[in-house]
Amino acid sequence: MTHIVVIGGGPYGGSVANRLQKTGVKVTLISRSETALLLPAMIRLPFHKDVSRVSVKIRDVLNPDVELIIDQVVNVDESQVDLGVHDPVSFDRLVIATGAVWDDPIAPHKYQQNGIQEYTKEIADLGEKANDIVLVGGGALGVELAGEYAYHFPEKSIILIHSEKKLLDASAIDKVRDSVASQLRGLKVKLILGKKAEIKGQSVFVDGEEVPCDYLIKTTGPKANPPVSSIKGLVNDKNEIIINSKFQAECNPKIYAIGDVTNYPKRGLVSRENWISIITHNLKEDIKGTSSYRTVDWPKQGAKSRSTFAVSVGPEGGAGQYILPFGCAFSLPKFAVVKAKSSTLFYSQLNSMFT
Ligand SMILES: Cc1cc2nc3c(=O)[nH]c(=O)nc-3n(C[C@H](O)[C@H](O)[C@H](O)COP(=O)(O)OP(=O)(O)OC[C@H]3O[C@@H](n4cnc5c(N)ncnc54)[C@H](O)[C@@H]3O)c2cc1C
CATH class of the missing domain: 3.50.50.60 (FAD/NAD(P)-binding domain)
Known part of the structure; x- marks a missing residue:
């Protein structure tokens, strides 16, 4: 049976693993942590200090048949992933979705050391003092x-x-x-x-x-966070995985990457559904040996590559824009941004980010 390995259990890696598992292939998800964070919700953690409003146990949102390995990746090569504690895992196809590194107070990599409760206390103290x-x-x-x-x-x-x-x-x-x-x-x-x-x-x-x-x-701003790898040409000078518009690594079509770890110019979760459906479709085609791949539009940098987004300004404020299909942008009313984002920072949608 074809074996697909996914590294990274965030909203991209977790979803891709769940969707691929339904297609009858063997799927293994490797995560460095048992917990996945909803990054947009992290900005309020130093104030409410309630980790259940920013995180979810990965096992709870994965299909039971997806194998989950919690470990550190020590190297990735063209055919296997070497791990800190577990035996190496070989793959037919690999999906890398290891996100980015952010600074405090939303630095998920830091809570690895002492746990998220301790990290919460640390960042809350910094602000309070x-x-x-x-x-x-x-x-x-x-x-x-x-x-x-x-x-x-x-x-x-x-x-x-x-x-x-x-x-x-x-x-x-x-x-x-x-x-x-x-x-x-x-x-x-x-x-x-x-x-x-x-x-x-x-x-x-x-x-x-x-x-x-x-x-x-x-x-x-964040910096891409690819796993340690001996694959030549996997990343560019910003450490981003170089992908093509099919979400395949330029250097090796058996390796795919998605989300904040890539050089794709758009970031975020707004287009998540579209991107995940493209990458899972392409992996299915690839495994079948057929080639009717789908591609993602590759936007230009700068003002012309406008996208829909919303930013909070505290729980009761915010602003955002909506882009119509022909490129025209209009601003979203504040009450709509507060309702859609600022009041809860999406935490009620935490579980649905993994479907
Ligand atoms: C404050 C804030 C607000 C935001 N607001 C919005 C918004 O309103 N709208 C929007 O669209 N986007 C928003 N974003 C961006 C959005 O959250 C990210 O684009 C999205 O989380 C990226 O998902 P990802 O799966 O690529 O990475 P992540 O969510 O970072 O997940 C990566 C996962 O990989 C794991 N991992 C990392 N390295 C390894 C390794 N070596 N081995 C195994 N596992 C590893 C991590 O533990 C993590 O679970 C916001 C981000 C922040 C920080």
């Missing part, structure tokens, strides 16, 4: 975290520094960029825009002047 919180990077993550800290700690100084003149980036329409700025100002966040922060240890400088800071949060 601080008086001057500085966030460097005003993309979606910086905006969302600044909104949370300002909402939950209205008495503290919160400063958000962003190198562009407007928050977010050019893929967001101006109305959305202006709205998040005005909502953050309404929560008393001080915005320093159009300036690059210089970070020296835990100190932050703008134009040579030190910014008061006793808790620095870097929100300059």
